[in-house]
Amino acid sequence: MSALFEFLLRQGDNALVLGHRVSEWCGHAPVLEEDIALANTALDLIGQTQMWLGLAGEVEGKGRSADDLAFLRDVWDFRNLLLVERPNGDFGHTMMRQFLFDAFNLVHLTELANSTDDRIAAIAEKAGKEAAYHLERSRNTVVALGDGTEESHARMQAALDALWPYVGEIFENDSVSDELAADGIAPEPASLRAAWDARVQEALAEATLRHPEGDFAHRGGKTGVMHTEHLGHLLTQMQWLQRAYPGATW
Amino acid sequence: MYAQMVKSTGKGVKTPEEMTPEERAFQARIDAGEKIEPKDWMPEGYRQTLIRQIGQHAHSEVVGQLPEGNWITRAPTLERKAILLAKVQDEAGHGLYLYCAAETLGVSRDELIDLLHEGRMKYSSIFNYPTLNWADIGAIGWLVDGAAIMNQVALQRTSYGPYARAMIRICKEESFHQRQGYDIMMKMAFGTPEQKEMAQDALNRFWYPALMMFGPSDRDSVHSAQSMAWGIKTMTNDEGRQRFVDQTVPQAEYLGLTIPDPDLKWNEERGHYDFTDPDWSEFFAVINGNGPCNADRMAARRKAWQDGAWVREGLLEHARKKAARRQAAE
Numbered sequence: 227m228s229a230l231f232e233f234l235l236r237q238g239d240n241a242l243v244l245g246h247r248v249s250e251w252c253g254h255a256p257v258l259e260e261d262i263a264l265a266n267t268a269l270d271l272i273g274q275t276q277m278w279l280g281l282a283g284e285v286e287g288k289g290r291s292a293d294d295l296a297f298l299r300d301v302w303d304f305r306n307l308l309l310v311e312r313p314n315g316d317f318g319h320t321m322m323r324q325f326l327f328d329a330f331n332l333v334h335l336t337e338l339a340n341s342t343d344d345r346i347a348a349i350a351e352k353a354g355k356e357a358a359y360h361l362e363r364s365r366n367t368v369v370a371l372g373d374g375t376e377e378s379h380a381r382m383q384a385a386l387d388a389l390w391p392y393v394g395e396i397f398e399n400d401s402v403s404d405e406l407a408a409d410g411i412a413p414e415p416a417s418l419r420a421a422w423d424a425r426v427q428e429a430l431a432e433a434t435l436r437h438p439e440g441d442f443a444h445r446g447g448k449t450g451v452m453h454t455e456h457l458g459h460l461l462t463q464m465q466w467l468q469r470a471y472p473g474a475t476w
Numbered sequence: 477m478y479a480q481m482v483k484s485t486g487k488g489v490k491t492p493e494e495m496t497p498e499e500r501a502f503q504a505r506i507d508a509g510e511k512i513e514p515k516d517w518m519p520e521g522y523r524q525t526l527i528r529q530i531g532q533h534a535h536s537e538v539v540g541q542l543p544e545g546n547w548i549t550r551a552p553t554l555e556r557k558a559i560l561l562a563k564v565q566d567e568a569g570h571g572l573y574l575y576c577a578a579e580t581l582g583v584s585r586d587e588l589i590d591l592l593h594e595g596r597m598k599y600s601s602i603f604n605y606p607t608l609n610w611a612d613i614g615a616i617g618w619l620v621d622g623a624a625i626m627n628q629v630a631l632q633r634t635s636y637g638p639y640a641r642a643m644i645r646i647c648k649e650e651s652f653h654q655r656q657g658y659d660i661m662m663k664m665a666f667g668t669p670e671q672k673e674m675a676q677d678a679l680n681r682f683w684y685p686a687l688m689m690f691g692p693s694d695r696d697s698v699h700s701a702q703s704m705a706w707g708i709k710t711m712t713n714d715e716g717r718q719r720f721v722d723q724t725v726p727q728a729e730y731l732g733l734t735i736p737d738p739d740l741k742w743n744e745e746r747g748h749y750d751f752t753d754p755d756w757s758e759f760f761a762v763i764n765g766n767g768p769c770n771a772d773r774m775a776a777r778r779k780a781w782q783d784g785a786w787v788r789e790g791l792l793e794h795a796r797k798k799a800a801r802r803q804a805a806e
Contacts (some may be wrong), residue, residue, distance in 0.1 A: 241800035242554075249557070252545035252564055254776065256784020260573055265565035268548075272558045279554075293553045317787050370794040371787065375590065378790025459771075467552040467610055474668050476610070476660075 229405040230343075230407070231286050232305060232411055235295070236402075236448050237280030239306035242296055243457070245271030246464055247314055256317055263363060267324070270356040277349045278418045286428020297468035301458050304381060308447035311457045315385065318378065321367045322385035325429070328361035330396050333421045342410035360416035372433025383435055397422070477535035478600045478624055480691040483527040484702035485521040506707045511637035512754035514580040522706050524698075526636055527581050528597070530707060531588045534574035535599035537567045539773050543607040544616060552610060559656050560613065566649045573645060577638040593778050601759060604767030605685050611664045611671070617657015618727070619679075619686040623720050625650045627690070635707030645679060658727065664733040672732075679728065680736045684754040685762075690717040692756060716756070721749050 249268040255261040308325060313322045335357050339348035371378040379468035397419045399407075406412040430437055446452030468474070499519055505512065512518055527648065541564050551557035575585040591597040602620050607613065628650060631643045664675035691697060691713040703709040710721075714724055721740075728735050743750045761767065 246549060246559075249548045249561060252548050252561075253538075253541035254545075254780040254783075256780070256787035258568055258575070260784075260787075261538075261541065261568040262565055262572070265561050265568065269558055269561040269565065272554055272561065276554050293555075296554055317784060346562070368573040371790045373797060374790030374792075375786070381786065448554045462744070463549050466550055471668065471670055474552075474671055475762070476556055476663055476667075 228285070229402045229418035230411065231282055232402045234278055234282035234285060234305075235240075235305040236307075238275050238282055238292070238295065239304050240310050240331075241271045241274040241278060243304070243460065244308045244310040244324075245275060246460055247310065247312075248320070250314055251320065260317070263439045264320075267360055267363075270353075270360065274349075274353045274356070277353070281345055281349065283366065288295060291337060293465060293468075297450070297465045301453050302450050304453060304457060304461075305448050305450050306457075307392070307395055308391065308444050308454055309396065309459055311447065311460060312392065315388075316381060318371055318381040319385040319388070321364055321371070322382060323389055323401065324360065326389060326393060327367045328357060328364045328425070329422050329425045330418065331430075333359040333418045333425070337418065338392070339415040340439075341412060349385050352385040361425075365425075368435075369433040370431055372430070372435045379434065382433065385431070386435055386440055389450055390440075391442050391444050395439055395445045395447060398443070398448075478627070478689075479529045479532040480601060480689065481598070481697075482525060482532060482699060482703065484525045484699040484706075486699065487702075489702050499606075501744065503705075506635050506705075509707075510575040510635075512635050512639060513637045515545045521702070522708075523581050525703060525706070525708060526639065527588075528582050529657075529703075530578040530581070531583070531591070532598055532600070534571050534578060534588065535592045535597060536603065537571035537574060539599045539603045540567055541761075542773055542776055543603055543605070543769075544613060546607050547610060547613050550610070558659070559640055562654050563656065564618070566653070570642075570646050571650070573642040577636075577642045580638045583795050589781065593774070593781060595765070595774070598763065600689060601762040601767065602685050602689050602760050603773060604769045605681065606769050609677060610680070611661065611674040612682070614657050614660030614664060614675065615678035617653050617655075618661050619657075619682050619724065620689070621653040621657055622724065623686050623689045623716075625654055626716055626720050626723075628789055630709075630711040630716070633707075633710050661731055661733075665733055675731065676793055684734050684758075687717055687720070687751075687754045688759045688762075690714070690720065693753065702774060706804050720747055721751050725749055778801040783793055 236460045238429075245268045247263055248271065251261070253261065254266075255264055274330040275296065276292050279295045283290040283292060307327075309323060312323060314323075332354065337349045338348055339354055341350065368382060372382045373379070387409035397415045399414050399416050400433055403412065403414050407414045427437065467474075490499065492503070495565070498517060502512075502517065502522075507783060512522075544560060544564050544567075548557060548560050551560050568620060575588065578588060578771065579585060588597065592599070599709050602623075625647060630646050630762055632640055634640045634643065664671040664678075666672075691700075694700060694712045694714045697713055700709060700712060704712070725735060725740065737752045740749060740751045742748075764771070765771075
């Protein structure tokens with residue numbers, strides 16, 4: 227697997243898996259405005275998936291489409307962060323996960339807009355506008371619920387504490403990122419941590435949430451070495467029609 | 477139609493002699509095709525009928541997310557998933573405009589939602605049927621949105637201004653919904669034998685429930701006459717149903733699918749298709765809570781509302797704190 231292909235899978239799989247998770251909320255949100263916003267976020271993420279996985283298939287050169295990559299790979303081929311495959315939990319948990327991801331996505335896409343690969347720069351430019359809007363919304367929701375009632379505060383703190391061990395993986399460098407950074411295609415993840423920390427700390431302070439201590443990190447998502455048990459169930463549902471009726475056109 | 481069996485006054489239409497001078501003047505405005513606006517005088521029966529109709533229409537959009545949401549996570553391609561998400565998002569948006577239109581009549585969204593959850597307000601019978609295979613998503617767009625458009629196009633001329641204007645906006649989006657539904661049906665009907673079987677199965681299950689969307693036959697529809705006189709309804713139930721059948725039969729023929737009605741045939745003399753009425757006892761069972769999914773749909777909506785209570789309270793509390801801090805700073 228080339229480093230560029232693997233990087234594009236990471237981008238596409240993050241958007242795909244998170245988009246799927248967010249879409250699970252359809253019709254079940256706390257208020258109609260949130261139903262609309264969640265569907266809109268999921269829609270943007272699926273759109274980003276089409277762009278990243280479309281380019282991945284092109285780079286791979288084996289004639290696989292974005293749909294082939296989304297619907298016909300198994301768990302060990304997926305390269306998304308563990309963070310995005312975590313189950314939704316309550317609404318606060320979903321929004322905290324979204325905030326932690328959006329803050330990374332925006333910082334990352336901003337850098338990718340200057341990629342030496344024009345195709346990547348073009349996708350980053352478009353996706354970056356959406357990510358900025360997603361971050362504004364998830365940040366404001368985290369702040370409001372953190373600084374809301376005693377119950378909403380407690381739930382947001384619990385969500386933050388539960389998700390924190392999935393933050394470290396986002397910023398780990400490896401041979402894939404080293405190679406892309408050397409070619410000016412994508413930044414090293416570790417180099418984005420300071421900008422991410424600044425955004426997150428500012429929001430958590432306003433939300434009156436306690437910044438978790440410790441830097442223990444679960445890893446294995448973006449390398450594909452060890453996903454959580456949850457991803458298999460997500461794929462079972464997502465890929466069912468394509469697997470049950472191979473070769474059909476939908 | 478997304479509003480069925482909407483109760484009006486239940487007393488029959490008043491003759492001009494029975495009307496007060498205010499009622500006569502109001503009726504004259506309706507008859508002249510004028511739009512009634514929120515601050516205008518209106519009979520209490522007109523206001524209550526509209527609250528029931530618009531509220532039921534709004535609830536239908538919200539509950540209608542559930543049968544389609546049932547397939548979002550199983551949509552077979554990224555494009556289909558994106559289109560379905562866009563559609564469901566539109567529907568939630570329609571719910572929002574309609575609740576806003578109802579609010580102009582002096583009832584809040586929360587009150588209407590409470591009435592729904594207490595089982596004192598209804599939503600369209602169609603959403604009490606399950607979505608069992610992927611072609612159902614096509615059939616919903618093709619048949620259910622097709623039937624809804626037919627009624628909503630007529631409602632663009634309804635006498636209450638805010639409702640008519642909401643309909644104009646909604647109709648633009650609905651025609652996209654119907655097209656995407658028919659597009660799914662074409663892929664399925666012209667696809668593999670299994671896909672064609674799914675398409676036929678979906679049509680078999682959704683045909684009669686779609687016909688029921690227009691409400692009971694005119695002869696059994698006791699509240700329609702008043703709603704027609706007030707210009708709230710602009711087309712009778714049977715007119716809508718006939719128009720729907722006439723439009724849909726050639727589309728089914730193009731797909732090579734069979735409408736599950738052995739007595740369906742073109743009537744040269746009438747210039748319309750003759751068709752079998754739905755089983756009205758089934759319709760009344762569904763309306764009264766005994767459809768295949770009534771209990772599940774209501775349980776899902778109540779759970780979403782209850783589980784979300786802490787979120788709504790949290791957001792409100794934060795807004796209060798922010799306002800207090802702003803005031804303290806001034």
